[in-house]
Amino acid sequence: MNDFQPYSYTDSVTADRPWLASLVGVQDTNTITLDLSKFVAGTHYTVSANPLLQGRTVMKSGIPLGKVTASGLYAPYGGTSSELQTVTVTGTPTGGTYTLTFSGQTTAGIPFNATAAQVKTALEALSNINPGDVVVAGGPHPGTAVTVTFSGQYAGDNVAQMTASGASLTGGTTPAVAVATTTAGGADLATDGTQVLAGFLVSEISFNPTSTKAAGALLWRGEVFAAKLPVSFDPANVTATAPGVNVHYR
Structure with missing residues (x-):
């Protein structure tokens, strides 16, 4: 079975993106590939009641992402240590x-x-x-x-x-x-490249639980409600962002 799953993205804001702050203005996205082995069930995605059904495992929208240097794939942003x-x-x-x-x-x-x-x-x-x-x-x-x-x-x-x-x-x-x-708090938890914030997963995606990769879209320019993201995220703790990333927080 091919590791890649079909993906489609539209520019409209849907109900799965309550973290997206603005309907007006610039919201730039790039197509990316996720390394599914780096994501955690329950935290980053919802597992289907029937894992044999393709397309019923759903990755949450709004996950902060970083780019793994070695593979070029995207994974959850590493975040910083708590004191x-x-x-x-x-x-x-x-x-x-x-x-x-x-x-x-x-x-x-x-x-x-x-x-x-x-x-x-x-x-x-x-x-x-x-x-x-x-x-x-x-x-x-x-x-x-x-x-x-x-x-x-x-x-x-x-x-x-x-x-x-x-x-x-x-x-x-x-x-x-x-x-x-x-x-000490505030230190980068990752050293594989994901300690650099690259952006946010724009929309929910469905993937086969046996797959290792899936396509998605990365929001790297726009506005978000940080408190409504699906995982804990404090913009003040971000130590580095990828070149060109321009995200404003509310």
Whole structure:
């Protein structure tokens, strides 16, 4: 079976493109070939209830794309890393609390033996951290460090490192708490060429689930509603765009 599937594109805006911001003005597209092995079911495309039916697996419109240097095919834009910070309690305290400070806001006391859930609750009580802005894992203290991954409004951002105070920790041997940046935010996640934004998949396409490639159209000049794209995307985090790309965001 040929890897390539039939593709047709019309210039009109249809219901599958709520992310396309403007009906007026310049919206330039190029025909491209997608490397289907790089896309993820559920995230980038909807799988048919009957995978034997050709043309019933649908790639979502609006996916940010980059060009794989080695193959010349297009794949999901690589995006940028989210900040991961590690909170470690040392000195084997037996009581008391510690605090974390993020961008000028300080938490209430966090128990010396806090679980990841307790650290998450304390951070999300801050005025500058909304529910979902941090993913907390590890713990409980003091034996195991807790990791804090910034997501939500801070996804892909190089955020300020939290500071910590262990002045209220008690017992043990010189108890203390420290924060370290394990993974800095804002760094390119890809090195294969897809770290450069090439544009957006214009319209939904149907493809055979056994295929390795499919044709599509790339929007590289126009306006889009970034918040309505089918995957998480923050224009402020884009570190590089392909030559000629001129996309405005609302």
